[in-house]
Amino acid sequence: METDDATLAQVALDGWEDLAGLDVLVGQLLEAPTSTHGLRRALRGLRREIGVFQAHRAGCEDLPERITARRVQLGGGSRLLPGFVNIDIIPPADVIFDVREGLPIVDGETEFIFAEHFLEHIDYPVSVKRVIAECYRVLQPDGQLVLGVPDAGMIIDAYVDSDPDIRERMMEEWYANRDDRAHFNTYLDLVNYVFRDQDDSDRYTPHLWAYDLDKLVSLCAEAGFRKVEPWPHDPTIANPDRAWGSVYTVAYK
Numbered sequence: 001m002e003t004d005d006a007t008l009a010q011v012a013l014d015g016w017e018d019l020a021g022l023d024v025l026v027g028q029l030l031e032a033p034t035s036t037h038g039l040r041r042a043l044r045g046l047r048r049e050i051g052v053f054q055a056h057r058a059g060c061e062d063l064p065e066r067i068t069a070r071r072v073q074l075g076g077g078s079r080l081l082p083g084f085v086n087i088d089i090i091p092p093a094d095v096i097f098d099v100r101e102g103l104p105i106v107d108g109e110t111e112f113i114f115a116e117h118f119l120e121h122i123d124y125p126v127s128v129k130r131v132i133a134e135c136y137r138v139l140q141p142d143g144q145l146v147l148g149v150p151d152a153g154m155i156i157d158a159y160v161d162s163d164p165d166i167r168e169r170m171m172e173e174w175y176a177n178r179d180d181r182a183h184f185n186t187y188l189d190l191v192n193y194v195f196r197d198q199d200d201s202d203r204y205t206p207h208l209w210a211y212d213l214d215k216l217v218s219l220c221a222e223a224g225f226r227k228v229e230p231w232p233h234d235p236t237i238a239n240p241d242r243a244w245g246s247v248y249t250v251a252y253k
């Protein structure tokens with residue numbers, strides 16, 4: 001494609017306001033036959049972030065000041081929890097907000113925060129530590145933060161033991177319906193996908209960091225939580241499909 005100076009100037013001037021110009025440019029580069037695989041990968045990531053940025057800004061306009069929320073879910077996606085303020089960067093959340101920028105909630109009044117299969121999708125350490133610190137800020141004394149993530153410890157143990165049952169169950173429960181299933185033909189592929197799942201996805205944010213019980217405990221303790229312990233999977237709150245292969249903790253402020 002041809003991009004003249006005027007187009008680039010337009011992107012620089014107008015694009016920063018709503019990033020629409022940059023989005024168009026990225027779209028054109030993605031379509032261009034001369035673009036390389038590596039460039040397209042980077043552009044897909046940029047396009048995703050432009051979308052998140054635009055959604056976040058629109059969400060901020062809908063929410064001029066911090067809210068009070070007794071129960072909060074972060075990163076619930078389409079699993080809205082009744083009685084919770086559901087915060088995500090995509091609809092149908094109650095509040096559209098990029099939580100890497102903090103939580104749009106007042107200090108010290110929240111009783112319970114729930115976040116499941118979310119933490120591994122944001123960057124460690126900067127955003128992960130910021131989100132947990134923000135959870136600490138908004139919780140009331142004795143308030144609880146429940147975190148659930150894919151259990152990297154379980155998968156690494158299973159890899160070391162060459163456990164055929166876990167391998168089969170992972171394939172069935174996590175990858176059976178995926179169109180990239182053909183690429184999982186060794187145990188190490190399964191280990192890799194805990195760390196890097198959806199690495200090249202157009203739609204989803206990839207896994208950026210892996211967690212086990214120790215890591216969740218350490219993160220919450222570092223943020224100031226006075227007690228952190230395993231949380232027994234409660235299907236009235238948590239996704240029943242996540243019961244197997246996940247590790248959950250509850251941290252008390």
Ligand SMILES: C[S@@+](CC[C@H](N)C(=O)[O-])C[C@H]1O[C@@H](n2cnc3c(N)ncnc32)[C@H](O)[C@@H]1O
Nearest residue numbers: 075076077088089098099100116117118121239
């Ligand atoms: C794998 S989904 C998990 C959905 C649901 N919790 C579950 O267990 O089925 C991860 C969710 O985190 C959300 N998410 C990722 N990054 C986010 C961010 N920076 N701010 C808010 N939500 C985010 C995504 O939009 C997505 O809905």
